[in-house]
Amino acid sequence: MASTPLVDRHEHGHGHRHPAHQFETMEQQKESSTLGMWLFLVTEIMFFGGLFTAYVIYRNMYPDAFAVASSSLNVPLGAFNTAVLIGSSLTMALAIWAAQVNRRGLIVLFLGLTMLLGLTFLGVKAIEYHDKFVEHHVPGPTFNFEPEHIKPQALREIESRDPQFQKHTEIFFSLYFIMTGIHATHMIIGILILGVLAVFAKRGKFDPEYFNPLEMTGLYWHFVDIVWIFLFPLLYLLGAHLHR
Amino acid sequence: MDITSSRSIPDVPTRETAFERPNYLNAEYGWKSWLFTLDHKRIAILYLFSVTAFFALGGLFAGLIRLELLTPEGDLFGPDTYNRVFTMHGIMMVFFFLIPAIPAVLGNFLIPLMVGAKDLAMPRLNLASWYVFNIGGIFTLWSIVNGGVDTGWTFYTPFSTTYSNTYVVATALGIFINGFSTIFTALNFIVTIHRMRAPGLSWFRLPLFIWSMYATSLVIMLGTPVIAITILLVAAERLLHLGIFDPRLGGDPVLFEHMFWFYSHPAVYIMILPAMGVISELVAAFSRKTIFGYRVVAFASVAIAVLGFLVWGHHLFVAGQSAYAGTIFSVLSMLVAVPSAVKVFNWTATLYEGSVSWQTPMLYALGFIGLFTIGGLTGVMLATLGIDVHVHDTYFIVAHFHYVMVGGTIMAYLGGLHYWWPKMTGRLYPTFPSKLSALLVFVGFNLTFFPQFILGYMGMPRRYWSYPPEFQVLNVLSTAGATVLGVGYLLPILYFAWSLKFGEKSGDNPWGAVGLEWDTPSPPPTENFYVTPVVTHPPYTYNREEVHNRLTQEANFG
Numbered sequence: 001m002a003s004t005p006l007v008d009r010h011e012h013g014h015g016h017r018h019p020a021h022q023f024e025t026m027e028q029q030k031e032s033s034t035l036g037m038w039l040f041l042v043t044e045i046m047f048f049g050g051l052f053t054a055y056v057i058y059r060n061m062y063p064d065a066f067a068v069a070s071s072s073l074n075v076p077l078g079a080f081n082t083a084v085l086i087g088s089s090l091t092m093a094l095a096i097w098a099a100q101v102n103r104r105g106l107i108v109l110f111l112g113l114t115m116l117l118g119l120t121f122l123g124v125k126a127i128e129y130h131d132k133f134v135e136h137h138v139p140g141p142t143f144n145f146e147p148e149h150i151k152p153q154a155l156r157e158i159e160s161r162d163p164q165f166q167k168h169t170e171i172f173f174s175l176y177f178i179m180t181g182i183h184a185t186h187m188i189i190g191i192l193i194l195g196v197l198a199v200f201a202k203r204g205k206f207d208p209e210y211f212n213p214l215e216m217t218g219l220y221w222h223f224v225d226i227v228w229i230f231l232f233p234l235l236y237l238l239g240a241h242l243h244r
Numbered sequence: 245m246d247i248t249s250s251r252s253i254p255d256v257p258t259r260e261t262a263f264e265r266p267n268y269l270n271a272e273y274g275w276k277s278w279l280f281t282l283d284h285k286r287i288a289i290l291y292l293f294s295v296t297a298f299f300a301l302g303g304l305f306a307g308l309i310r311l312e313l314l315t316p317e318g319d320l321f322g323p324d325t326y327n328r329v330f331t332m333h334g335i336m337m338v339f340f341f342l343i344p345a346i347p348a349v350l351g352n353f354l355i356p357l358m359v360g361a362k363d364l365a366m367p368r369l370n371l372a373s374w375y376v377f378n379i380g381g382i383f384t385l386w387s388i389v390n391g392g393v394d395t396g397w398t399f400y401t402p403f404s405t406t407y408s409n410t411y412v413v414a415t416a417l418g419i420f421i422n423g424f425s426t427i428f429t430a431l432n433f434i435v436t437i438h439r440m441r442a443p444g445l446s447w448f449r450l451p452l453f454i455w456s457m458y459a460t461s462l463v464i465m466l467g468t469p470v471i472a473i474t475i476l477l478v479a480a481e482r483l484l485h486l487g488i489f490d491p492r493l494g495g496d497p498v499l500f501e502h503m504f505w506f507y508s509h510p511a512v513y514i515m516i517l518p519a520m521g522v523i524s525e526l527v528a529a530f531s532r533k534t535i536f537g538y539r540v541v542a543f544a545s546v547a548i549a550v551l552g553f554l555v556w557g558h559h560l561f562v563a564g565q566s567a568y569a570g571t572i573f574s575v576l577s578m579l580v581a582v583p584s585a586v587k588v589f590n591w592t593a594t595l596y597e598g599s600v601s602w603q604t605p606m607l608y609a610l611g612f613i614g615l616f617t618i619g620g621l622t623g624v625m626l627a628t629l630g631i632d633v634h635v636h637d638t639y640f641i642v643a644h645f646h647y648v649m650v651g652g653t654i655m656a657y658l659g660g661l662h663y664w665w666p667k668m669t670g671r672l673y674p675t676f677p678s679k680l681s682a683l684l685v686f687v688g689f690n691l692t693f694f695p696q697f698i699l700g701y702m703g704m705p706r707r708y709w710s711y712p713p714e715f716q717v718l719n720v721l722s723t724a725g726a727t728v729l730g731v732g733y734l735l736p737i738l739y740f741a742w743s744l745k746f747g748e749k750s751g752d753n754p755w756g757a758v759g760l761e762w763d764t765p766s767p768p769p770t771e772n773f774y775v776t777p778v779v780t781h782p783p784y785t786y787n788r789e790e791v792h793n794r795l796t797q798e799a800n801f802g
Contacts, residue, residue: 174481
């Protein structure tokens with residue numbers, strides 16, 4: 001009977017899934033969680049949107065300072081991380097595929113790989129943060145930015161346009177640390193969720209009929225990936241032309 | 245249906261149900277059954293307690309403000325304490341009462357009932373939102389215990405990031421955490437309204453309360469994340485000495501104002517839209533008529549939600565915004581008045597030739613219409629650049645937004661509570677004290693805030709602990725009004741509590757109202773409906789002939 005989802009489970013003896021008590025059907029439950037997840041991602045877009053707005057406004061105000069500061073970031077490491085994250089999106093999608101074809105071992109494997117790639121990303125990020133710390137590029141009382149790596153000709157031009165560009169680089173680094181920091185926080189949360197899912201998958205909680213948590217986490221993971229796809233060019237690639 | 249299952253209609257009396265039908269209140273007992281409940285109705289009651297506590301606290305601060313302003317001198321406390329008191333009043337009232345009150349209490353209770361569902365789509369998330377709300381509140385309370393915050397509820401930079409010596413970060417964190425609870429609630433509402441409607445309940449058969457809660461939830465989803473990141477930037481800047489809003493490093497403090505009001509102006513609509521939904525229900529029920537222009541009222545909610553996002557710049561008319569931007573924001577702000585006015589006209593037209601009855605909820609509703617109109621019209625005045633420059637940061641502004649927030653939202657919240665109290669508890673509250681409270685709130689409110697319009701027009705600035713002696717008479721009137729208002733707010737707490745034990749049994753539908761929530765017993769059973777309802781007609785069908793006409797119309801125009 002459709003209106004009584006709490007009927008005794010023994011009546012359906014062949015592993016048939018039941019929706020939670022508030023739903024009538026599994027389909028309704030799935031549609032609800034999918035809609036909920038997309039709505040959550042909308043709030044995430046607005047959250048990062050605030051940061052991107054601040055970035056756009058300051059980059060417009062201080063284009064030279066942003067280019068110079070950007071040129072001090074490590075492009076090869078950033079590019080490597082971009083590749084790592086895109087790879088992790090692939091393994092995430094493969095984990096969902098593994099659930100669809102009911103191969104439990106593969107779900108765990110691909111979830112594990114996704115976590116590993118996520119951790120790799122964070123490890124590289126930690127190296128980059130460390131470099132910035134050593135170079136005194138972390139905003140605050142000890143902040144000091146010396147643009148020694150810039151072509152002298154370009155530097156003179158920039159100085160003539162914005163004599164205070166060195167001071168304004170601090171805004172770039174403030175935004176750099178906040179944007180990548182919040183992005184990394186999202187990655188950490190994602191890795192923790194993936195860990196829980198891996199345990200569930202190992203216990204056989206997912207099958208072709210029910211793998212909704214995997215799909216929802218996949219949406220989240222891809223979203224975090226896409227945020228990085230925007231962050232990488234905005235933060236890393238602005239000032240590559242200024243190098244000696 | 246299997247009669248031994250937990251969902252069958254129980255006619256066999258057990259120990260608990262010997263005298264009463266089983267309902268969500270007597271389904272389980274003990275504190276655990278409340279603190280771990282997933283039932284939206286119980287979570288609504290939990291929210292009722294939390295929200296009332298924060299309202300009382302915010303009211304206490306309001307009382308202190310009015311007490312200090314009784315005399316021109318600063319004889320109760322000095323400027324530093326005064327700054328903290330009005331800041332805490334604003335933060336408590338805005339973030340911990342006005343924003344959650346109607347959605348989290350009435351919305352939580354009513355949305356599943358009104359759409360004919362067993363619960364919200366995500367009951368666990370719903371309970372989590374209550375816990376998160378309280379954790380945010382405790383953070384903020386902690387900052388009060390430590391001495392409070394003196395930035396005003398607006399946290400303007402660079403004062404909040406650099407100069408203030410108070411607990412800005414703790415308070416900001418409290419508000420940040422609180423934002424999650426609001427988002428959880430809104431997300432739950434949108435999913436529920438989309439996916440959990442009973443068979444036959446099409447969009448244009450939904451009660452207007454649902455439409456307004458839907459519009460509110462949209463604003464919450466799109467706005468709250470922006471205040472979250474803004475407040476996070478303030479906290480980061482304060483803790484780590486970043487320079488995003490610091491002019492010494494080339495940062496722009498006005499950017500903060502833009503980001504803050506991008507949320508905080510729509511937040512005004514988060515507060516008033518649910519109130520409008522409540523009023524639509526009350527006016528229809530106590531006029532015994534279909535609401536006039538149902539679809540227009542429904543779309544007006546959505547229009548307010550959308551336009552509300554385009555007007556934040558009217559808070560920055562004197563903040564160094566360009567005259568061009570100011571002009572555009574001025575025009576856009578006036579535009580929001582259109583759907584708001586449409587609603588007021590439609591409520592009034594609903595009263596016309598209706599069988600209006602003067603029950604307590606209706607008294608609150610009529611009070612709302614009058615006070616909201618004054619609040620709204622002064623809003624149009626303030627949207628006019630020339631007037632705003634003159635009265636900016638005066639008591640005129642204070643009076644204006646209190647007419648909307650207190651005269652609007654709180655009147656509607658109380659009206660809604662009085663209307664649905666029998667639904668929530670199965671009890672009636674005494675008539676005389678409740679009508680008296682509606683009267684006291686209306687009179688006390690006007691006495692408190694109307695003098696502030698005059699004070700502001702005469703040039704008394706807001707946020708000062710002392711003022712020139714010639715302003716005293718009006719300030720004394722305002723403080724006297726606040727006392728009456730306080731008594732008006734205290735009364736419902738007393739007789740609502742009294743009614744729980746001694747109130748007359750209300751029966752299922754004491755008002756003879758229509759709507760899915762009245763088609764099930766009061767208080768409702770845990771699963772809301774014994775049989776999933778099937779909806780066959782539009783809402784507010786108080787008149788059979790009208791039902792026939794509307795159904796024909798639906799058939800013709802879809």
